[in-house]
Amino acid sequence: MESRKPKSEMDICDNSISSLEVSFKHGAGREESSDLGEALRQTVSAEASFSESSLSASGGSRRSSSNRKVSFDHSVNFTERKVRNTTKASSTVENASNCHTVGTHDSTTDSHGRLLPYRLESDSELGFDTSSDSVGAGFARSSRRGSHLRKLPSAPLAEKMNPRSTSDTHAYPRALWNHSTDVQKKKLDNGRVIYTGIFSWDTMDGKWEPDDDLHDPETLEEKLHISDLRLGKRAVINVGVLFTLIFGLLLLFAGYPIISYCTRIRDGLKGGFNLGGTNGSGQIGTLPGMRTGLIDAETPKEAYERIGLDGSTKFKLVFSDEFNVDGRSFYPGDDPFWEAVDLHYWGTNNYEWYDPAAITTANGALQITLSQTLEHNLNFRGGMLQSWNKFCFTGGYIVASVQMPGSNSASGLWPAFWTMGNLGRAGYGASLEGTWPYSYDSCDVGTMLNQTNPDGTPSASLNAGDVMFNRKHHTKSVSFLSGQRLSACTCPDDDHPGPRLKDGTWKGRASPEIDIFEGQVDSRYGMTVSQSCQMAPFNAFYNLSNSTGPAYELYGLNSELNIYTGEVTQQALSVVTEASQGAMQRGGDASFAEYGYEYEPGDDGYIEWVSDGKPAWKLLPSALDPDPVTQISRRPFPSEPMYIIFNLGISQNFGEPSWDKMEWPNIMKVDWVRVYQPEHKINIGCDPEDFPTKDYIERHMEAYTNPNLTIWGGTRGEGGYGENWPRNRLLPEGCGAPLSNIPGSPVQPYAKAAYVPASEIAVGQN
Numbered sequence: 001m002e003s004r005k006p007k008s009e010m011d012i013c014d015n016s017i018s019s020l021e022v023s024f025k026h027g028a029g030r031e032e033s034s035d036l037g038e039a040l041r042q043t044v045s046a047e048a049s050f051s052e053s054s055l056s057a058s059g060g061s062r063r064s065s066s067n068r069k070v071s072f073d074h075s076v077n078f079t080e081r082k083v084r085n086t087t088k089a090s091s092t093v094e095n096a097s098n099c100h101t102v103g104t105h106d107s108t109t110d111s112h113g114r115l116l117p118y119r120l121e122s123d124s125e126l127g128f129d130t131s132s133d134s135v136g137a138g139f140a141r142s143s144r145r146g147s148h149l150r151k152l153p154s155a156p157l158a159e160k161m162n163p164r165s166t167s168d169t170h171a172y173p174r175a176l177w178n179h180s181t182d183v184q185k186k187k188l189d190n191g192r193v194i195y196t197g198i199f200s201w202d203t204m205d206g207k208w209e210p211d212d213d214l215h216d217p218e219t220l221e222e223k224l225h226i227s228d229l230r231l232g233k234r235a236v237i238n239v240g241v242l243f244t245l246i247f248g249l250l251l252l253f254a255g256y257p258i259i260s261y262c263t264r265i266r267d268g269l270k271g272g273f274n275l276g277g278t279n280g281s282g283q284i285g286t287l288p289g290m291r292t293g294l295i296d297a298e299t300p301k302e303a304y305e306r307i308g309l310d311g312s313t314k315f316k317l318v319f320s321d322e323f324n325v326d327g328r329s330f331y332p333g334d335d336p337f338w339e340a341v342d343l344h345y346w347g348t349n350n351y352e353w354y355d356p357a358a359i360t361t362a363n364g365a366l367q368i369t370l371s372q373t374l375e376h377n378l379n380f381r382g383g384m385l386q387s388w389n390k391f392c393f394t395g396g397y398i399v400a401s402v403q404m405p406g407s408n409s410a411s412g413l414w415p416a417f418w419t420m421g422n423l424g425r426a427g428y429g430a431s432l433e434g435t436w437p438y439s440y441d442s443c444d445v446g447t448m449l450n451q452t453n454p455d456g457t458p459s460a461s462l463n464a465g466d467v468m469f470n471r472k473h474h475t476k477s478v479s480f481l482s483g484q485r486l487s488a489c490t491c492p493d494d495d496h497p498g499p500r501l502k503d504g505t506w507k508g509r510a511s512p513e514i515d516i517f518e519g520q521v522d523s524r525y526g527m528t529v530s531q532s533c534q535m536a537p538f539n540a541f542y543n544l545s546n547s548t549g550p551a552y553e554l555y556g557l558n559s560e561l562n563i564y565t566g567e568v569t570q571q572a573l574s575v576v577t578e579a580s581q582g583a584m585q586r587g588g589d590a591s592f593a594e595y596g597y598e599y600e601p602g603d604d605g606y607i608e609w610v611s612d613g614k615p616a617w618k619l620l621p622s623a624l625d626p627d628p629v630t631q632i633s634r635r636p637f638p639s640e641p642m643y644i645i646f647n648l649g650i651s652q653n654f655g656e657p658s659w660d661k662m663e664w665p666n667i668m669k670v671d672w673v674r675v676y677q678p679e680h681k682i683n684i685g686c687d688p689e690d691f692p693t694k695d696y697i698e699r700h701m702e703a704y705t706n707p708n709l710t711i712w713g714g715t716r717g718e719g720g721y722g723e724n725w726p727r728n729r730l731l732p733e734g735c736g737a738p739l740s741n742i743p744g745s746p747v748q749p750y751a752k753a754a755y756v757p758a759s760e761i762a763v764g765q766n
Contacts, residue, residue: 399596412657424511434485438510532574542566
């Protein structure tokens with residue numbers, strides 16, 4: 001079989017170029033195709049000649065084309081763009097490009113045996129200074145570390161390295177003949193050097209360009225080293241922006257909820273339940289008629305501030321109720337600030353039963369009705385409204401606009417507007433025993449049962465109650481109180497609401513009482529009001545005056561000291577003042593009158609009352625000075641959180657009812673009630689830190705909610721709560737004494753007070 005002589009590469013290239021020319025003539029149909037073919041033929045011919053002479057000189061042999069690494073010539077790329085729309089022409093261009101082989105360059109192979117179009121030389125061969133950032137060392141790069149591209153000399157010697165840098169422009173396609181092919185050296189502002197030219201895009205010229213790695217697939221096979229990383233200003237900015245965005249998102253969706261939770265202001269119980277943070281989500285409903293704050297939304301803006309009774313102190317409104325929503329209910333749980341009680345007020349021998357049904361709002365006012373309604377075997381039904389454990393305040397000015405019930409000629413009704421310390425609840429006897437009406441923070445005989453030691457000393461106290469109001473008690477003793485249950489003498493380990501002082505002792509706690517008014521009819525003035533402070537322990541003969549200084553000031557022309565100053569159960573620091581005769585249910589002009597008091601708690605405090613909008617009288621600190629007769633210390637003006645009470649009843653205790661003059665029903669109306677405090681002394685809430693009540697009340701909730709429990713200790717059969725009395729460290733055996741549920745000393749019982757005939761008490765008094 002005849003063998004064929006293999007064609008030389010030049011023959012193959014000639015055929016490819018001829019085919020290309022035919023493709024241009026028949027496929028592209030362009031006149032310049034012959035020129036392009038000629039340019040391509042000249043380029044291939046020149047490079048082939050160079051290749052053969054180079055191989056001959058080096059004695060090398062031609063390698064198989066399958067092992068050669070192909071480099072596409074710029075002229076071929078140029079030609080390829082001309083014939084892109086012709087499939088056959090594109091194929092021919094591919095064959096023609098293969099004619100530009102590696103044989104036209106100095107040759108060597110890489111680690112994979114692939115033929116490279118340049119020769120690799122080591123640093124020592126090239127004379128590079130690898131310790132400095134020289135141009136050659138900085139830009140001569142290869143795919144293998146430790147070797148460099150041969151550094152190109154400047155033109156015209158550049159053609160020795162790369163024929164594409166030759167000064168013979170005819171070695172290039174005709175389209176490039178008029179262009180300079182020299183490699184140009186350019187120094188940048190940052191000191192780096194780059195090389196530019198018509199082949200600056202190519203890595204074959206041995207010069208590194210900023211975008212070479214993007215076109216060199218060999219680079220992708222290299223492992224990156226940390227030393228190769230260079231962070232420019234733009235990279236730093238990009239990374240910084242990304243970090244800021246990521247940090248911001250984390251802060252928004254993770255950090256913000258945590259920060260908000262940790263820094264939020266937690267609402268306490270300084271307001272009504274179910275308002276402002278007492279529900280799980282902290283949301284407040286906006287239902288029609290629903291209160292959303294301590295200040296009633298219908299309170300006039302001009303009432304938000306006032307000047308104190310001293311004419312200069314600025315007061316701020318902290319609570320108000322305008323009662324403008326008709327039909328309000330005050331059954332337990334129906335109102336955030338108020339609750340009407342359901343009980344018999346046995347402590348003052350009232351004739352009525354207090355029922356929530358007797359209290360509502362109508363015509364823009366609170367209405368408490370006393371009616372002839374048979375209930376719980378009693379002939380009358382009245383009402384008592386309390387803000388106990390819902391709204392309390394300490395210090396400031398409380399005032400209400402009130403219309404008195406009945407007429408100014410029928411006595412016997414008992415309308416009242418008053419306040420009491422939150423540790424005692426009016427009408428719930430167990431909570432009141434040992435707390436009402438104390439206001440005391442000393443540890444001495446003033447905290448004892450009957451205000452004496454077990455041995456009966458001081459003996460003066462056994463006769464310091466010789467006043468006419470003790471005739472019904474058949475005693476001259478100053479006190480029959482059970483003693484201060486939560487005193488400063490309470491043993492450290494016994495039950496107490498706190499706070500505990502630095503020396504480990506307790507602060508004296510109690511439930512004092514301040515009455516804005518108790519209405520009563522006087523035969524001389526008509527409707528009058530008793531305005532007083534109930535206090536314990538008692539000084540001798542319940543005396544308001546004091547030798548150390550003025551104890552009080554009277555302002556009204558028709559204000560005078562109350563003849564009732566106290567008895568064994570309480571001391572009343574009281575003045576009777578004429579009330580408004582027009583603000584009456586019957587016989588008046590249907591108007592309302594303002595009644596209130598302003599006070600400052602503490603040893604140096606005061607209480608100043610207002611009747612019919614005008615100052616009536618003022619109680620001064622001297623009235624509460626220590627008493628050497630009964631050996632008690634100073635009694636401070638009430639510092640306990642005080643809650644508000646409105647009630648209307650009828651009792652023999654407060655005046656003989658004139659049954660023949662009474663008309664029914666009788667209604668006490670309250671247009672509004674407001675509480676103010678000095679701007680720098682805002683103190684509202686029933687559980688302040690310095691006078692806490694919440695935990696103690698929760699521990700003994702039954703005593704505050706069961707009106708059938710009348711005493712703190714004792715047994716259930718006698719109406720007792722059954723709780724132990726805290727031990728008083730001044731009693732025999734002190735804190736080592738056994739626990740007991742009766743007041744006094746379980747080690748040395750007290751002797752009963754001697755019975756004294758009424759005729760022998762307060763002889764000469766009438």
